[in-house]
Amino acid sequence: DPERSHPKWMILTILPVPPPHVRPPVRVEGLNPSPDDVTHHLGNLVRCNNALLRMKESNQQQTAVKEQLALLQWTVTTYFINDKPSIQRAVTRNNKVIKSISQRLKGKEGHIRGHLSGKRVDFSARSVISPDPSIRIDQVGVPKHIAKILTFPEVVTQRNREELAQLVQNGPDKLEGANYVINPQGVKFSLSRTTERSTMHLDDNSIVERHLKDNDIVIFNRQPSLHKMSMMGHHAVIMRGSTFRLNLSVTTPYNADFDGDEMNLHVPQSQQARAEVKHIMLVPNQIISPQKNGPIIGLVQDSLLGCRLLTLKNTFLNRNEMMNLMMCIIHTKKNIVLSPPCIIIPQKNIYLWSGKQVFSLFLPYINYDFQADTCDKEWEWMPPKDTRVIIRDGNLLAGILDKKTVGQSEKSLA
Structure with missing residues (x-):
């Protein structure tokens, strides 16, 4: 239907310009901020276009107009694609190759994969997986040294003050311990640098970042995450060793095997997030696959x-x-x-x-x-x-x- 899709729409008449926060000025200490590559290139585009308009209005020779038109076409091309071998690359005044729009989007370090699709996060771990038929399908075995690093922020109340005080006294070196204490004013204390842990008073609404313990809710993930069962909720079981332990029946939704596969573990950092994982993402809630309306987890x-x-x-x-x-x-x-x-x-x-x-x-x-x-x-x-x-x-x-x-x-x- 030419009214809804016409080939002429593929020809640009208006050039898209990214917003300023996509091309912030480059700041170097001791020097004035210099414009971004895209901003510099957009300035060249405007100058080329205005020069072409002046040449047409002043009826200059056709040879000069064609040369200016070819320069404008090259500038527009290198604005979008500046890494083709057949096209001369655009450079800055310092002979630095300009990073075009396509180079900023594609690749592992581009905006799509590097910032939008996924990013590095805190409170996560990655290790090789091993089989363990003795744990339930909704459990995952977590090594002890990882449990000492990953923490959950527990708010101090009258009910749990004694328990959290004992964790603070144990410190970061014991399995049932804690790494940090945050007082109600937001000041963070590292327990590895504090010697007077036994005398530390925990006020109400203080936060104790305690170690991961048995039955904590975690998210387990194997890449590539192709469907929703690639990330599921598990209960942590603290174990010896250096690998994550997984029940064999859960390998199918993860498409995992035990020939060296690595998987990621994430610890939710609020009670609301833990409740969502427990009631929506937990493995028993994911047994029925929406793809075939049948069980994706069974005995193997x-x-x-x-x-x-x-x-x-x-x-x-x-x-x-x-x-x-x-x-x-x-x-x-x-x-x-x-x-x-x-x-x-x-x-x-x-x-x-x-x-x-x-x-x-x-x-x-x-x-x-x-x-x-x-x-x-x-x-x-x-x-x-x-x-x-x-x-x-x-x-x-x-x-x-x-x-x-x-x-x-x-x-x-x-």
């Missing part, structure tokens, strides 16, 4: 293989094994009550529980019917290979749990 690797082996028909466990597995169930809203064994031989003192009974301990109160990945199509109700998953009131009655039922499939239990 050894845990997925263990689910299949545990739910086979011929898998049975004695009382000691059941007790050990029950001790591992730490995150469930269900009251854990050990059900009676499915096989009882009193004469031989044999009491056996099936692997399906282990899963029934922590399954929520749901009803679920699904065909396993290795389904026997000839049997509709109860196939002999036990490939039909049946859950009633949170009890796994039949079926093998595999990638289709506990993995990242669309209708999985995840």
Whole structure:
């Protein structure tokens, strides 16, 4: 439609001029401020244009007018692009190459990537990631030496004064300590330079910048951040070592693996920011992907293989094994009550529980019917290979749990 999009619009008749704060004058100590490269070049453009107008009004020779027109075209070109090998570069009076508009925008140090898309921030850390299946998906293992550097500003009240006073007394060298104290007047005291920490009085509304501790809310990120699940909220778990620890099931949304990948950790610096991360960005709130409307987090690797082996028909466990597995169930809203064994031989003192009974301990109160990945199509109700998953009131009655039922499939239990 030529009314909405016409080729003549690609020809500039009015030159765009950036605002002064984009091209501030260069200040050198002891000298007068000199104009920015773009400001200097804009002045040349105005002078060339005015000279061309005067030459046309005075009816000068066509050769001189063409030369002045070519000079104006070259000035406009180098104003936008000044790094093409085929075009002579514009320089200042000191023979310094002028930085054009395109050079200021593109590249890693340009305005887009260097200032607008992302920038360096405080209260962040970066390290290599390692796998740890013993932590929850909403947790991240943080090395101790990083926890001593990253701080959170805790406001002193009557409720927490004694606790924060103990952290101040511990100082910056202990894990449960603090680095700075800011009094209500805004004066900041470094605890590494203060010897009288035990006598320091904490007034109400003072701020203690304490070390990172267990269960603190943090943001974990892996670049490139291509979708919203590239930055998610976690609970910090302070650990030994020098690497961040991550549950294997959370690697899919981050697109991470453990061959040397590095990830970033950010500590929110206010209670409002922590509340937003906890209720919006936390990993359990990001399990369903908006792209496919299905789970993006599910069991992988050894845990997925263990689910299949545990739910086979011929898998049975004695009382000691059941007790050990029950001790591992730490995150469930269900009251854990050990059900009676499915096989009882009193004469031989044999009491056996099936692997399906282990899963029934922590399954929520749901009803679920699904065909396993290795389904026997000839049997509709109860196939002999036990490939039909049946859950009633949170009890796994039949079926093998595999990638289709506990993995990242669309209708999985995840």
